[in-house]
Amino acid sequence: MDFLLDFVGTAFGTAVDVLPIAVILVVFQVAVLRRRIPNLGRILSGFVAVLLGLTLFLIGLEQALFPIGETMARQLAAPEAAGAAATPSGETQVDWRDYLLVYAFAAAIGFATTIAEPPLIAVALKAEEASGGAIGSWGLRIAVAVGVAVGVSLGAFRIVTGTPLAWYIIAAYVVVIVLTFRSSRSIIPLAYDSGGVTTSTVTVPVVAALGLGLAANVPGRNPLIDGFGLIAFASVFPIMSVLGYSMATSWLNRSRQARRSSVPLPK
Amino acid sequence: MKGPVLALSRRLFGAVRDLAPIIVVIAFFQIVVLQQPFPNLGSVVVGLVCVVLGLTLFIQGLETGLFPLGEAIAHAFARKGSVTALLAFGFCLGFGTTIAEPALIAIAAEAADVASQAGAIVDSDASRTAYAFNLRIVVALAVGTAITLGVLRILKGWPIHVLIIAGYVLVTVMTAFAPDEIVGVAYDSGGVATSTITVPLVTALGVGLAASINGRNAMADGFGLIAFACLSPMIFVLGYGMVI
Numbered sequence: 001m002d003f004l005l006d007f008v009g010t011a012f013g014t015a016v017d018v019l020p021i022a023v024i025l026v027v028f029q030v031a032v033l034r035r036r037i038p039n040l041g042r043i044l045s046g047f048v049a050v051l052l053g054l055t056l057f058l059i060g061l062e063q064a065l066f067p068i069g070e071t072m073a074r075q076l077a078a079p080e081a082a083g084a085a086a087t088p089s090g091e092t093q094v095d096w097r098d099y100l101l102v103y104a105f106a107a108a109i110g111f112a113t114t115i116a117e118p119p120l121i122a123v124a125l126k127a128e129e130a131s132g133g134a135i136g137s138w139g140l141r142i143a144v145a146v147g148v149a150v151g152v153s154l155g156a157f158r159i160v161t162g163t164p165l166a167w168y169i170i171a172a173y174v175v176v177i178v179l180t181f182r183s184s185r186s187i188i189p190l191a192y193d194s195g196g197v198t199t200s201t202v203t204v205p206v207v208a209a210l211g212l213g214l215a216a217n218v219p220g221r222n223p224l225i226d227g228f229g230l231i232a233f234a235s236v237f238p239i240m241s242v243l244g245y246s247m248a249t250s251w252l253n254r255s256r257q258a259r260r261s262s263v264p265l266p267k
Numbered sequence: 268m269k270g271p272v273l274a275l276s277r278r279l280f281g282a283v284r285d286l287a288p289i290i291v292v293i294a295f296f297q298i299v300v301l302q303q304p305f306p307n308l309g310s311v312v313v314g315l316v317c318v319v320l321g322l323t324l325f326i327q328g329l330e331t332g333l334f335p336l337g338e339a340i341a342h343a344f345a346r347k348g349s350v351t352a353l354l355a356f357g358f359c360l361g362f363g364t365t366i367a368e369p370a371l372i373a374i375a376a377e378a379a380d381v382a383s384q385a386g387a388i389v390d391s392d393a394s395r396t397a398y399a400f401n402l403r404i405v406v407a408l409a410v411g412t413a414i415t416l417g418v419l420r421i422l423k424g425w426p427i428h429v430l431i432i433a434g435y436v437l438v439t440v441m442t443a444f445a446p447d448e449i450v451g452v453a454y455d456s457g458g459v460a461t462s463t464i465t466v467p468l469v470t471a472l473g474v475g476l477a478a479s480i481n482g483r484n485a486m487a488d489g490f491g492l493i494a495f496a497c498l499s500p501m502i503f504v505l506g507y508g509m510v511i
Contacts, residue, residue: 016367017364017369048328048332049324052328053325053327062314072296112288118463122467123466123470126471189488196461197461199461
């Protein structure tokens with residue numbers, strides 16, 4: 001019964017999300033385009049599948065993964081787990097090395113939630129199609145996930161050390177700008193897009209819980225000031241990793257071609 | 268009959284593979300690192316089944332519904348050839364999908380509380396409601412403008428990095444002048460426009476447009492709408508904070 005109520009509630013929420021899109025589409029269709037959409041029945045059934053799928057997905061996450069993920073994030077951030085107990089003098093000393101497990105967890109959970117992120121799956125499928133297979137959908141998703149992993153892990157390090165967020169973000173943007181000018185023009189828009197799609201349904205709740213848990217547990221940190229910012233890390237680093245991924249693949253292709261052309265042709 | 272069943276089972280397998288990393292990471296940290304049993308294992312398993320089925324349906328729906336729809340609309344606008352109609356559509360799509368976004372409603376309410384505590388607005392229910400509502404309008408306008416500008420960029424073939432970098436420089440400069448309490452809200456508002464349904468539709472629209480215009484390349488010109496939609500709310504909200 002609870003499950004049914006949950007389902008109806010979440011389905012209703014998702015439907016409200018879709019309603020404005022549907023209204024705009026219908027209005028422009030009728031008033032401006034005046035052209036029949038091909039395969040309308042199939043498209044509508046696809047819409048229903050998206051709605052149902054998203055509803056089930058959210059309910060399942062709510063029930064299975066979020067509670068454990070959030071509790072885990074808090075427990076790992078707790079001083080006992082990190083071993084950052086009070087020193088004999090009674091003063092709490094924060095040593096960033098006591099939190100190695102937290103950085104490992106941050107990287108692992110950042111990677112894993114990004115791989116399952118539905119908007120990223122959509123963009124990756126589209127990128128594979130638009131690039132004619134040159135950008136593989138798995139390659140892109142793994143590149144983005146590695147970026148999020150590094151970003152969230154570094155963000156956790158920042159919370160533990162209490163260094164200012166702005167330094168990291170500005171430095172990251174400087175790297176992004178440098179990489180942009182060294183990348184091929186065709187990858188840049190996709191790389192910029194991948195920063196925005198990672199911070200969505202699956203990643204945000206778990207990563208935000210990790211940030212708040214850390215800020216509440218590390219001595220001398222204030223959740224209100226230090227707890228945020230992990231999301232900002234998670235949106236900058238994928239830009240870097242996607243630009244890097246494209247450089248690596250084009251370099252690999254070039255060296256493979258060079259090797260092929262250097263092989264003497266059989267007589 | 269055999270074809271669809273095979274396709275469905277392949278999708279189910281794909282969804283399991285997508286979710287495997289999360290399950291492995293959580294199980295590993297729970298069992299090996301924290302050395303604790305799983306609380307109510309039954310409901311976890313039911314939830315996981317829901318997640319797998321949901322992801323399978325979602326991806327199925329992407330390919331039969333959202334992607335073809337975005338492309339069909341892009342082609343229809345390209346064939347009609349009216350730039351004004353296309354830009355108007357882009358604006359409405361951005362505005363309409365953002366104004367009702369639950370994440371934005373939550374952020375706006377929170378921002379109103381922060382602003383009233385900081386003394387930026389009168390501490391009353393009416394002024395808080397008005398502030399939150401205005402903030403939602405501002406963010407929706409920002410996303411509408413972003414999609415319009417992004418579509419214009421695809422039509423004209425402008426290089427994206429110049430616009431984006433200029434935008435971030437503007438954000439940096441405005442951060443220095445905006446009141447402190449609005450900065451966090453502004454940065455958070457960048458992420459709200461990228462909901463799970465908007466992203467596939469907008470991406471398909473951009474790629475479809477770039478593919479159907481001569482001289483544009485789907486890869487080099489079609490992406491980037493999401494990047495604009497993430498950036499512009501920060502600028503608009505910082506501006507709003509400076510005006511109020």
